[in-house]
Amino acid sequence: MKQSIPLLLALLFSISCAETPHVPASSGAGRTTASSRNLASYDPEINALLAQMTIDEKIGQMTQAEQDALENIDDLSKYSLGSVLSGGDSDPSDNSLQSWTDLYDRLQTEAMKSRLGIPILYGIDAVHGHNNVLGAVVFPHNIGLGCTRNPELVRRAAEITAREVRATGINWTFAPCIAVPRDERWGRTYEGFGETPELAKSLGAAAVKGYQREGLGDPLGVLACAKHYAGDGGTAWGTGLVRKGIPGGRFPLDRGDVRLSEQELRDIHIAGYVDAIKAGAGTIMPSYSSWNGVKCSGSRRLLTEILKDELGFEGFLISDYAALDELPGDYATQIATSINAGMDMVMVPTRYREFMSALRKAVDAGRVPVARIDDAVRRILRVKFAMGLMDKSANHFADRSLHPSFGSREHRAVARQCVRESLVLLKNQGGALPLAKNLPRVHVAGRNADDIGNQCGGWTIAWQGRSGAVTTGGTTILEGIRNAVGSATKVTFSRDGRGANGASAGIVVVGETPYAEMDGDRRDLALAPEDAAAIANVKNAGIPVVVVLLSGRPLILGKSLDEADAFVAAWLPGTEGQGVADVLFGDFKPLGKLSHSWPRSMDQIPINEGDEKYDPLFPYGHGLTY
């Protein structure tokens, strides 16, 4: 049961709900429709609320705990926590739509029992669809969307993701990632739209608009989070995270140091945030990485002076996962440094009680000014007001009328279109593509031909992703090929490419297997020997060879490119493998343009458009068609 609410608050809440029209329960249960108000315009209401809050309640709002790290569910109300998250592997036991929705409702019910009854924001990495949940449609990762050069399609994909996230009640996605990855050895290369700031600007803004739809009050939208500010994709080789207990100990690029002048940082890595802010992004996540030796999470220059004061960002900053723990000094110092630099909410994520008491002590000791706490909470509450969460008369639980459209055909059709438009035809000798649909026999090969997990990549069901059919539903590329050809065509398959003799054409689907941050950093991006062998085996059958590469970045192709008659970069297409077959068999012509320069050899990396000496295998923007 809710605790008593001070009269003033009750009055304010009733005013705010009187101002906003009701929408039918089926589309968001009484939340406000799109709001065009500036976030700062809520400040008068918020200041009145701040005056009612204790310092501990304010600190609670600044705290984000991992849902499965909650020591007691009633900690949500006891400490007035502002938010919970599900990190990459923090799922309810059976990972079903139903369980996620129940989990959200359970946590929200508890949070609203706090003295002031302020609902939580529930954050999740829905970075290419609601990718933690079984049965969700999974879109291509951003590197592929970058090749579409199609902001409207990116907006649509984000809008559908928001709808599927909302079906579980969750109201915040840690997306879009608008990293500008400059070194393909980085394991997060696929999370960015491409190597140029232009892609981060246009497609990042489109994604923000898609997630947040008509505005933060849109009941079918979710709060977006542009990440990771600033320079996550620009770290210098060898400066990355050192991890004890990991063989080799080092991830050479992840969470490393960006060694650029302020102007360069602005031109390449901050540019996307200017557009994300204009598009209305309610939150931004500072990066784990450092800029010239200073961690972004502790940089007052980056967080306060540039982002808030200069660029006018009125929303709030959410730290990355336990990012404060990587700052210099003891925990109290790490907290004081980051909050004073401008961090507003902290993804603690497990030792949240310790965090809250350490921050309280820092405030009492005068190490963190109360004015800074008030500014942080004001920013968090702006977003909550704008989202309609402070409307006491509204229903803040999941809208289960969205369940029937979860993972629906309509949603999958948009993902399939994203796949079609993201494919880049690198080579097409002798018009090998498109393939006719009436060939007597097509031989399919390669370890990625029939593997949903591999075609989805990292951040799919599991944090690092997972190979195999166990991950989530969808159509593999092999299945897509079987669906595309006429009944007269026989489709045979061998993983290693043997047995292709006598077929009219071979399609070899090879490339990477899933990884995400840290684990994905690689010294060597050569095509795996198993993949090169599969291509060679099909080539030896003396038939035309079409290679489809599934990867989170350009790989070093070596002689496999010569052996292929046609070569298609399909990135990490997600669950809708049919979109690949649509292009191979000519139902849809290739449109994709490279979002990264394609290196000839490892010693060319890093290679980026605009380099003084620029001699890539395929330049940025390359893409053939038929």
Ligand code: BGC
């Ligand atoms: C990643 C973020 C992500 C967060 C929460 C971190 O490890 O860097 O991109 O949003 O975890 O899962």
